[in-house]
Amino acid sequence: MNYLAHLYLSGDDEDVLLGNFIGDYVKGKKYLEFPETIQKGILLHRQIDYFTDANLYFREAKLLLRNDYGLHSGIVIDLFYDHFLAKNWPVYSNSSLRDFAKKAHAILLSRFFYLPKRVQGFLPFLIQHKRLESYATTEGIQKTLEIMGRYTSLPEKSAKAIEILKENLDFLEINFFCFMNEMFEFVSQTHQIQIKRPDRVAGL
Numbered sequence: 001m002n003y004l005a006h007l008y009l010s011g012d013d014e015d016v017l018l019g020n021f022i023g024d025y026v027k028g029k030k031y032l033e034f035p036e037t038i039q040k041g042i043l044l045h046r047q048i049d050y051f052t053d054a055n056l057y058f059r060e061a062k063l064l065l066r067n068d069y070g071l072h073s074g075i076v077i078d079l080f081y082d083h084f085l086a087k088n089w090p091v092y093s094n095s096s097l098r099d100f101a102k103k104a105h106a107i108l109l110s111r112f113f114y115l116p117k118r119v120q121g122f123l124p125f126l127i128q129h130k131r132l133e134s135y136a137t138t139e140g141i142q143k144t145l146e147i148m149g150r151y152t153s154l155p156e157k158s159a160k161a162i163e164i165l166k167e168n169l170d171f172l173e174i175n176f177f178c179f180m181n182e183m184f185e186f187v188s189q190t191h192q193i194q195i196k197r198p199d200r201v202a203g204l
Helices: 002-007 014-025 028-033 036-054 057-089 099-111 116-130 138-151 160-168 169-190
Strands: none
Touching: 002 014, 002 028, 002 036, 002 057, 002 099, 002 138, 002 160, 014 036, 014 099, 014 116, 028 036, 028 057, 036 169, 057 138, 057 160, 099 116
16 A cells, blocks of 8 residues: 555544555664654554555555566556555545645654654655545656656556556446455454544445
């Protein structure tokens, strides 16, 4: 899962949210250097990633990208899942995506001292360009893939990824909904995190 999903799956605890956001940048036992509540978020991030990698829906979605992205297929599906979360935000939250993003930004900025150096470096850019909100559009996802293609080991095939997304849109969206149902159960039962969702879609 990517930034938006990790933030969303943190529940109401602000320290857990911070830890979940920085999880990729805290390796090994380095998490023990943080306050206990932030440690909980870092460990939650790791558990979400483990659950995702082993999930059958996630593995099924990755097959669509295997020929073009190989071992990097999961990174692209992570972004696709953030796209469907942002696109269907009213299904999952009573607040607007804009309000959620602003609240998350404020939490992260108020604890800037705890952020790893790499996160301190890109957070202002993420906020300025409204990256979390941009995931709601395919253009936003393509822009993120282009940036990752320039600065990470992800292959520069953003146009192809968006082509695959559009050609398999219905399948991938249903796949995402099914995946999220299992993810909600996982974070609730394993980490006792409760996420408030609109009553009208409580059955999703």
